[in-house]
Amino acid sequence: MEQLRLAVIAGDGIGPEVTTEARKAIRAAVDGVEVVETEYALGAAHYLESGEILEDATIDALRSHDAILLGAVGGDPSDPRLAGGIIERGLLLKLRFAFDHHVNLRPTKLHPKVQSPLREPGDIDFVVVREGTEGPYVGNGGAIRVGTPHEVANETSVNTAFGVERVVRFAFDLAEQRSKRVTLVHKTNVLVHAGGLWRRTVDAVAAEHPDVAVDYLHIDAATIFLVDRPSRFDVIVTDNLFGDIITDLAGAVGGGIGMAASGNLDPSGAHPSMFEPVHGSAPDIAGTGAADPTAAILSAALLLEHTGQAEAAERIRAAVDADVDARGDARRTTSEVGDAIAERIRASKEHA
Amino acid sequence: MEQLRLAVIAGDGIGPEVTTEARKAIRAAVDGVEVVETEYALGAAHYLESGEILEDATIDALRSHDAILLGAVGGDPSDPRLAGGIIERGLLLKLRFAFDHHVNLRPTKLHPKVQSPLREPGDIDFVVVREGTEGPYVGNGGAIRVGTPHEVANETSVNTAFGVERVVRFAFDLAEQRSKRVTLVHKTNVLVHAGGLWRRTVDAVAAEHPDVAVDYLHIDAATIFLVDRPSRFDVIVTDNLFGDIITDLAGAVGGGIGMAASGNLDPSGAHPSMFEPVHGSAPDIAGTGAADPTAAILSAALLLEHTGQAEAAERIRAAVDADVDARGDARRTTSEVGDAIAERIRASKEHA
């Protein structure tokens, strides 16, 4: 039987709880595939216990898997031992860079039964293709005279033709399978060098896709459209930092961050891709059963889609849709939601 | 009689139309002050005609005024002669830098009669204190091998203790006069050097203001709160780029960019401060009378407040409130709105 070798990084806070439900969904959804799951104890708690954030040997071990399922990492934000994003950078960003996750894929789709904070949300159904290995995330910053009145702290955003072109191509290919509209989001009127590279790249790739409509929005204007008329978007392509910002906003207007899934992809397949909910570890609600596992479960669907299990992915999505449709006012725990979705997945397989 | 020497840069698109109404409001509102207005023909249209974006001699002339009222600058975004933000950077940003406008003040207040795109907006009343002379706006970028597959384009954000401290102090002083809450917005888990400087500076200034409650949000999380619970904010302090992004979003949730005013302040008074609506030149609706002059008129109120005419500023704000209260469904032209507000200002002076 074919194997799907999964690495699971459950992480911190609500990470383990939502990952448990995502794993149930995967096991329920696959057909004729043996799912081999290997747990990796990583995250803030693991670091505080063991001193390890992410060893090279662990990266090598992760490399041997078909995909990585990640819950959430990050501890108490006020803990000085975790200051400066040491876990986020040393674990999450390190994996994205080590595994060349240059496409950070973040779909937003407002389910008709889910209430958006917007008065008139309209038909929200778009995907953000966020670059994942460049921009201000490269860690090329530094400071002098730290802690003195003469401190200077710089951060450099690095952007390459190689890095921009591949993600722009991905966005156009995706648009070809959707409503054939690509919006570039940047700040070309201020960040002229990076902006020029992005614009010229989009223009060049657009010329190869005459059937795809292309437009451009400054990042500030894009946030306005995301609340005033989010239905205008189909595929948004943007840099690492702008993508970080608008996908949280998109998650919020698209029915809440409890529904927002993401994939960190190396579409070349050279490295395992990594799938995670957009939300964080939410230490304040950890252990209470209040976490919504839907974003993690939808991330599992992305995982299956990108490891060649399109039908299994579709089963998960249909089950989530049905679960949302059937939602009443009663609060359900994390595992109640996960069990209900897994049950629907199994039922759909039997009736197929 | 005391003089108020105003420089007026009406600019492009709807700039001249909304500025005309803001000037009416100023003239109606002042008392015992002679308003001397000098028009400066600057902007995209002026550049295309004359080749001038902003000469040193013009900067020197502007320097002699008490304040600058700006409409909007920027032409047809698809005009290749205006590509790369040449007007925005050569005029708007150049003035902000030349006149050390380090406090970019952007209040958001949702009027009860104005419909927010949010379903449950709550009580939206906060001010963003955006740094105006540092960050990724400094123009310290560059590129090599431009136009080749090996292009590398960098943008450097520059942040100094001097620059951060003064704007953080301004934010805390402002919070002391308001609800005594300051939220720092940054991305300290990724931009660790700049983020560290901002955090340490906020911590240090906070220690001098024990009565002010301080919290921190990553920029991505801040966009979620701006749609999910904007009432949580009082004073937000943030860097130039993050401030650009969240003030457009704030304008949108706070009743639309047609209401959003801003001041580019040099609080030391060494240089004239500059006041402008947050919206752009909107060339698509220029000349149609469809532009809402309210943001420009509220910017005029900020101008008067910052040039020692607090009562006149209050008259304008009260008149705008009353105008919004009285709004029906009928569309009014730009000048009808401006005339109605000016009339209310005059009436309030007579009845005082």
Ligand SMILES: CC(C)[C@H](C(=O)O)[C@@H](O)C(=O)O
């Ligand atoms: C945790 C943080 C470093 C991360 C990011 O900024 O990319 C997160 O916000 C995300 O969007 O996945």
Ligand SMILES: CC(C)[C@H](C(=O)O)[C@@H](O)C(=O)O
């Ligand atoms: C026009 C542009 C350069 C400017 C900025 O980014 O500051 C504008 O968006 C603003 O917010 O005033």
